[in-house]
Every structure is written in structure tokens, then in C-alpha cells.
Amino acid sequence: MSDNRAPRRIKSVGIAFDILKILRNEGGATVTEIAGAIDRTPGTTHTYLATMCDKGYVKVEDGEYQVGLFALPLGEYVRANSRLYQIGKPEVDKLARKTGEAAHLVVESHSREILLYEQFGADAVGEDLYTQIKGYPRRNLHCSAASKAIIAHLDESRRNEILDGYQLVSRTPNTITEEEVLREELEQVRSDGYASNDEEQITGVRAVAAPIIHEETIYGAISLSAPTSRMPQDQFMNTAPEQILDVANVIEVNIQTP
16 A cells, blocks of 8 residues: 655754744844744744754844854855856856846746846846845746746646746736746747746846756756846847857856766
């Protein structure tokens, strides 16, 4: 008889990660505020926090708890050991320097968009915004050019897993909010080899992106974004896609090298 039961989970570990998310999202919180958010007593919550403080992943100042510095090297370790980051970083830097705009290296994890690396050219806009949000796994898979490039090239079962029940939240008047329309666009992305974002995520900003694929493995995507005034329609439809496809191809070739 097959055992269809889900794998066991340790609830206390999940609560600890929930606390870290709360501290990240709120920029800090008191014991009482955290207790209310995780539905635990202040005493129990304080025990969690004290343990996490001992380990360095949480710190407390004047009664307010924040994410601790031990979280920083952990994230840096993950990024530094990413093959896509190692190979893609210099190409992102070159693209930003050549175009003067913002270039991004993006991956998908747990149905969320993770910004692995970015570089801003001399004329790039939105640096403050990207700095604020880069620490947050984002639900922008339907309106980000890079994320559309990724999910369009996933196998069908994984793509369906992501899209089933996914909320297509409107970010701007141009955001796709109907699943059927999104699926049609993803089909076009697979055909074209690149994805676009025409003011769908941020009003006044366009972006193009191409997936990084090697031996049927989707490593992530590289994207280029710029204000609509500096990425007019012809460039958005022709020049920019050619640029991004060329850079993606270079990364795909280099990623094969041991």
C-alpha cells in the first residue's frame, strides 16, 4: 500500500522563519507585536526571540527586535555559490555600462521572483526603489519581464503549479490580470525567446528579458529596464530584445565551462 501522507514538518522551525519574515517586512517589531502576528503568547514569543538572538539571526535594541547580522553572510554565501551569479555578474555589469540603464539577474523560487544581482548604468532610474524591494521575494511573476521569461520556459507541469491559484494583482493599468491572457503571452514568449514588460510593473518603465537555459535547465533570466522616454517603441520591439538575447547567449555559453 502506498503512503500518500505529506512529509512531517517541525512547527517550531516554521514559526522561527515566520518571525524572521515579520521582522524583515516590518523593519522591526516588539514582542507584543510579534506575538500577535504569530498567534503565540508573549512569553512563548520571547523564548523564540531569545533563542534566535543567541544564534545571531535576530537582535534587539530598546525593546525592538530586528533581523540580525548573521542573516547577511548566509545570503551572501548562497549568492556567491550560484553558478548563474558567478557567470552572469560580469555580463550584467557590461550591459548596464553599455546601455546606461538598469540590468538585472533574476531567479524564481517557491513561485516568487528573487533578484540575484543588479547593476545600474550611468542614466538608470529607480535605483532607490529596487534597493528597497530587493530583500523581498516578490509575487511579480505575471508582470516582470524576467519572471515571464522564466516561467514561460518551465515544463508545463511546473508552470501550471505556479499559475494555479496565483493572484494576478494589478500593479499598473497595463498589468495582465486575466490568466488566459497571461498564458497566451507566455506562449508568445516561448516562440520569441524573450519576454517584455510594457509599463506592467512600474508606470513609465519598460523592460525586456531573456531566459538563461542550458541542457533544458532554467537557471534564471537577465533583463534590461529603462524609462519609456529612453526605450521608445522601435527600440523596445527590436533593438533591446536583440541586445538581451545576445547577452543571454553569452551567459549560456560560459555557464557550460567548468
